[in-house]
Amino acid sequence: MTISVKKNLVSEAKYALKCPNAMTAEYITIHNTANDASAANEISYMIENTSSTSFHFAVDDKEVRQGIPTNRNAWHTGDGKNGTGNRKSIGVEICYSKSGGPKYKAAEKLAIKFVAQLLKERGWGIDRVRKHQDWNGKYCPHRILSEGRWDEVKAAIETELKALGGKTTSKPGGTYTIKKGDALSVIAQKTGVSMATLQRLNGIKNPNLIKVGQVLKLTGSSTSSAKPSNKKTSYALPSGIYKVTSPMRKGDDVRRIQKALAALYFYPDKGAKNNGIDGVYGPKTANAVKRFQSIYGLVADGIYGPKTKAKIESKLK
Numbered sequence: 001m002t003i004s005v006k007k008n009l010v011s012e013a014k015y016a017l018k019c020p021n022a023m024t025a026e027y028i029t030i031h032n033t034a035n036d037a038s039a040a041n042e043i044s045y046m047i048e049n050t051s052s053t054s055f056h057f058a059v060d061d062k063e064v065r066q067g068i069p070t071n072r073n074a075w076h077t078g079d080g081k082n083g084t085g086n087r088k089s090i091g092v093e094i095c096y097s098k099s100g101g102p103k104y105k106a107a108e109k110l111a112i113k114f115v116a117q118l119l120k121e122r123g124w125g126i127d128r129v130r131k132h133q134d135w136n137g138k139y140c141p142h143r144i145l146s147e148g149r150w151d152e153v154k155a156a157i158e159t160e161l162k163a164l165g166g167k168t169t170s171k172p173g174g175t176y177t178i179k180k181g182d183a184l185s186v187i188a189q190k191t192g193v194s195m196a197t198l199q200r201l202n203g204i205k206n207p208n209l210i211k212v213g214q215v216l217k218l219t220g221s222s223t224s225s226a227k228p229s230n231k232k233t234s235y236a237l238p239s240g241i242y243k244v245t246s247p248m249r250k251g252d253d254v255r256r257i258q259k260a261l262a263a264l265y266f267y268p269d270k271g272a273k274n275n276g277i278d279g280v281y282g283p284k285t286a287n288a289v290k291r292f293q294s295i296y297g298l299v300a301d302g303i304y305g306p307k308t309k310a311k312i313e314s315k316l317k
């Protein structure tokens, strides 16, 4: 049974403090909270406070909560600004470790299953699992260490992983099978592999067109069809801000925005005459901009400005 994750993600306004860097995760790091708070409380405290300390997931006896997207780094391993633990690993905190007892036991059990699920989703083996101590020597996960059970916990994760049909080792690189309801942006979140990388590795030109059951490569070299196409570059996108105004803005500059969006499969009006490329910045164009922004992690407001321009240009390369 899939363990669902309740999300209470940090606001983007706090990314600079909590998770400033984009991340393509390669490891999972296990912690004990050294606390007696629930997962919900650990996460809400973490995302609200003014300390940079952060972690992706907290697991208690009942549920898994998430506070940081897995495609952003978190500060949880004490190995510095550019440390592999901080920059390449997903942090999982196991709750109630201070006092231990049945609640802790249940939390650890759920965490073991959850970590196995994360590994399975990414096509990773048990070799991707680390304890906090591995990165900077800190005595964490303290309860697992003091009870001398690290090897036991790892073995339990491996057993769960096998039960899920996962691999024991990660080589030669992971895959992800697309499930019903998955958007490429969601897969990017789950796997910690950026959208651009997923598209490049798997030859996906249109992120809106992915099929359930399709197996995506998460690492390795590009498929032959993924070679950068040579459409584009000639759009000469305008600077400045474009949004729906009254009267609506018209001109060749708008047309260039529309053509660039269409080249990336975000048509103002697919099926309409010329796919809706009419040189008018109206609701349909704003909607295409919005879809583009949402897929590529920008504020989805339908307003074309410098950030959207830069992102469109990067995708046209």
Ligand SMILES: [Zn+2]
Residues within 6 Å of the ligand: 030, 031, 032, 076, 132, 138, 140, 141
């Ligand atoms: Zn720790």
